[in-house]
Amino acid sequence: MKYMLLIMANSVDDNGGAAGCTVEDWMAYDKEVQDAGIMVSGESLADLVTATTVQVAADGARTVTDGPFAETREVLGGFYVIDVPDLDVALDWAARCPGARDGAIVVRPVADFGA
Amino acid sequence: MGEATTSVEAVFREERGRLLAALVRRFGDLDLAEEVTSEAIEAALAHWPADGVPSKPGAWLMTTARRKAVDRLRRDQAFAARLAILQVEADRADPVPAPEPGGELPDERLQLFFTCAHPALAAEDRTALTLRCLAGLTTPEVARAFLVESATMAKRITRAKKKIREARIPFRVPGADELPGRLPGVLQVLYSIFTEGYAASSGANLQRLDLAEEAIRLARILRRLLPAEREVAGLLGLMLLVHARRDARTGPGGEPVLLDDQDRSRWDAPMITDGSELAVAALTGGPPGPYGVQAAIAAVHDEAADLASTDWAQIVALYDVLHALAPSPVVRLNRAAAVAMRDGPQAGLDLLDALAGEPLLRGHHPYPAARADLLHRLGRHAEAAAAYREAIGLAGTEPERAMLQRRLDATERTDQP
Numbered sequence: 001m002k003y004m005l006l007i008m009a010n011s012v013d014d015n016g017g018a019a020g021c022t023v024e025d026w027m028a029y030d031k032e033v034q035d036a037g038i039m040v041s042g043e044s045l046a047d048l049v050t051a052t053t054v055q056v057a058a059d060g061a062r063t064v065t066d067g068p069f070a071e072t073r074e075v076l077g078g079f080y081v082i083d084v085p086d087l088d089v090a091l092d093w094a095a096r097c098p099g100a101r102d103g104a105i106v107v108r109p110v111a112d113f114g115a
Numbered sequence: 116m117g118e119a120t121t122s123v124e125a126v127f128r129e130e131r132g133r134l135l136a137a138l139v140r141r142f143g144d145l146d147l148a149e150e151v152t153s154e155a156i157e158a159a160l161a162h163w164p165a166d167g168v169p170s171k172p173g174a175w176l177m178t179t180a181r182r183k184a185v186d187r188l189r190r191d192q193a194f195a196a197r198l199a200i201l202q203v204e205a206d207r208a209d210p211v212p213a214p215e216p217g218g219e220l221p222d223e224r225l226q227l228f229f230t231c232a233h234p235a236l237a238a239e240d241r242t243a244l245t246l247r248c249l250a251g252l253t254t255p256e257v258a259r260a261f262l263v264e265s266a267t268m269a270k271r272i273t274r275a276k277k278k279i280r281e282a283r284i285p286f287r288v289p290g291a292d293e294l295p296g297r298l299p300g301v302l303q304v305l306y307s308i309f310t311e312g313y314a315a316s317s318g319a320n321l322q323r324l325d326l327a328e329e330a331i332r333l334a335r336i337l338r339r340l341l342p343a344e345r346e347v348a349g350l351l352g353l354m355l356l357v358h359a360r361r362d363a364r365t366g367p368g369g370e371p372v373l374l375d376d377q378d379r380s381r382w383d384a385p386m387i388t389d390g391s392e393l394a395v396a397a398l399t400g401g402p403p404g405p406y407g408v409q410a411a412i413a414a415v416h417d418e419a420a421d422l423a424s425t426d427w428a429q430i431v432a433l434y435d436v437l438h439a440l441a442p443s444p445v446v447r448l449n450r451a452a453a454v455a456m457r458d459g460p461q462a463g464l465d466l467l468d469a470l471a472g473e474p475l476l477r478g479h480h481p482y483p484a485a486r487a488d489l490l491h492r493l494g495r496h497a498e499a500a501a502a503y504r505e506a507i508g509l510a511g512t513e514p515e516r517a518m519l520q521r522r523l524d525a526t527e528r529t530d531q532p
Contacts, residue, residue, distance in 0.1 A: 001283050086285040087235055109282045 002040055002110035003090040004081050007099035008074040025098040033080060033093070042080035074103065081110065127156055130173045131251030132329075136224040138180055139286055144198055145230075145279055147184060149248070155180035224249055225336060226286050231275075232300035233284045240275035245304040247272050250326060252311065259511055294341060301337070302350050302406060305330050309354050327358055345397045349407030352393025356413035359386035370514045370521075375422050387417045405441040408433055427457040444473040452485055460492040480509035484519060491526050499526045 026044075033039045048069065055063045077099065084090050087107070094105040131152060138148035155176045169175040188195040231245035246252045258268035278284065289297045312326025334351040341347050363377035394414045397407030412433045419425035434450035447470055455463020467486050476482040487502035503523035510516045 086283045087233075088285050088287075091235070107282075 001085060001090075002081055002083050002112075003087075004079055004108045004110055005090070005094050005097060006076060006106040006108060007078045007080075007097065008104045008106055009077040009099065010074060010103040022098075029096065029098055032096070033082065038082040038084050038093070040081040040083050042078070044078035045076060048075055077103075127159075127251060130176055131156070132224055132227075132249040133173065134176050134180060135248055136227040137177065138184065139227055140223050141181070142184060142198060143286060145248070145276060145286075147187065147194075147198070149276075151180040151183040151187065152176075154183045158183075224333070226288050228301050228304060228333070229288055229297060230279065230284055230286045232297065232304050233279075234297065234300065235282065235284055236275050236278060238300070238303075240271055240278075241300050242304050242307045243268060243271050244275045244279075246307060246311065250308045250311070250329065252326075256311070295344065298337075298341065298344060298346070302346060305334050305337070306350060306353075306406070308333075309357075313357060327354070327361075330354060331358060345399075345401060346404040346406050348393045349397030349404055349410045352390045352397055352410035353406055353413055355386050355390030355393065356410060356417050359383040359390060359417060365514070368514075371518050373518075374416065379421065382417065387414075390414065391418065403436060403440065405437060408437045408440065412437070422456075425456070427453055431457055444470055444475045445479070448476065448482055448485060455489055455492075460489040464489040464493065478509055480506045480511070480515070480519075482506075483509065487519075487522065487526075491522070491529075496526050496529055 030042070033042070051067060053065045053067055055065075057063065080093075080097075082090065082093055084093065087109075090107050094100060094107050097105050099105055134155070135148050135152045138151060139145055142148055158179050159172070159176060163169070163172075188198065227249055228245060231248060232241045236244070243257050246257045247254065254269050254272065255265045257272070258265045263271075309327050309330035312328070312330060331351070331354045334347065334354055337344075337347045338351050359382050360374075360377060362383070363379065363381040364372055366372050390410065391414045394407065394410035397404065397410055403411075412430055415426055415429050415433070430453045431450060434446060434453055438446045438450065447466065451463045451466035451470070454466055464486065467482070467489065470476060470482070483502045484506040487499045487506060490496075490499035490502060500523055503519055503526060507516050507519045507523065510519060
């Protein structure tokens with residue numbers, strides 16, 4: 001069963017990067033996930049100042065805006081997709097993630113259409 | 116036919132949760148287990164009234180349900196393959212737990228309790244789902260226990276089951292390190308079952324002792340598994356101290372008898388002793404928890420020779436502690452009734468009137484009934500009658516309505532010039 005761990009940072013620095021966790025914390029966690037053999041994928045997102053939002057209206061008109069920024073209290077900083085047997089195991093991995101201490105981890109099962 | 120149906124339903128009340136938990140354990144899928152449990156019960160409804168109830172109804176139901184599950188899996192190979200993967204992965208995550216040293220194997224229902232009380236479920240969904248799956252309550256009964264509409268409750272239960280299935284909340288008893296964090300949800304669930312059994316929300320019978328005893332049984336298992344958890348002691352103590360009054364709570368016609376009028380010689384003295392010891396254990400060695408305090412309140416009532424010699428000051432003080440731990444309008448309602456005993460009806464009525472408009476008390480018949488009693492004692496009979504009528508309209512069981520009707524009649528007689 002695949003679960004996505006959405007790493008939500010509560011506080012961001014001036015560039016919109018997640019504050020509070022050290023690079024060493026993240027490297028150690030990443031190694032644990034790799035060593036456990038549960039890693040499907042994972043990425044750390046670039047600072048929020050680099051984000052761009054695209055919307056397409058009903059008439060097909062495209063709107064491109066810089067951001068989103070200030071109104072966002074929780075910022076998606078990255079994610080893991082892990083393959084584990086059940087929600088309890090996924091919640092344990094989420095609790096061990098450095099991002100859980102600095103912000104919150106949202107655990108979402110990956111939808112399974114068939115198989 | 117009527118008699119046979121009653122006996123069939125009585126068996127289901129006992130067997131449904133047991134059957135469902137065993138099938139969940141076997142197949143690892145709540146929906147499949149519920150489906151075949153319902154089919155087995157339908158089969159029993161079709162056969163038992165004509166053929167008679169089998170000597171081992173539970174075994175009959177289990178055999179029938181298993182056969183139906185196998186049929187279902189044969190019909191739907193894709194589902195069967197998926198289920199097989201589920202089971203392999205579940206075993207990988209959670210090997211079958213070892214039995215407690217020198218103890219018994221865990222009750223299979225306990226696993227289902229922990230799943231239904233899982234923190235990933237909304238708090239209100241946990242109890243609803245457990246009442247439905249383990250206690251075998253119908254959705255309308257669960258709805259009344261929560262003071263919500265049946266349709267709302269049906270939606271809630273469906274949503275909770277969908278989450279268990281699709282987020283794959285496991286069916287297992289948490290490890291020893293996780294248990295304390297997972298326990299309050301399970302205690303809440305057990306207490307809800309107990310109160311549903313103690314005062315059934317609808318129908319002809321005021322008490323459903325099978326539910327209350329089932330809750331006590333499960334609380335005893337928890338007490339054995341977690342002897343150091345004082346709130347388990349508190350919950351079990353509370354249940355015993357309340358259940359000890361069961362014989363005095365209803366009159367010969369099944370009508371409810373209020374604490375004021377109960378024949379205390381019919382209270383179960385050994386059960387009160389057990390309950391009081393548990394209440395002491397619950398309040399010794401650490402800060403009090405809400406169940407321990409409620410057990411203490413029940414113990415003060417149970418140990419008093421009569422209403423007048425009850426230590427109402429102590430009860431009001433305990434309600435203050437309870438309200439600090441677990442604030443709720445129902446606690447304030449009960450505290451107001453205790454204040455009325457300590458300081459007189461006007462003091463109690465003032466506190467009750469301050470609760471007017473509380474959304475949680477809307478549709479809760481004890482609120483207008485308590486107001487009516489105090490208004491009656493104050494000689495405000497017309498207002499008391501109106502409040503009794505409101506309570507009668509809200510009461511869920513026939514004996515409760517009949518008792519309130521008698522009090523209404525008494526008020527109206529008093530009002531005659």
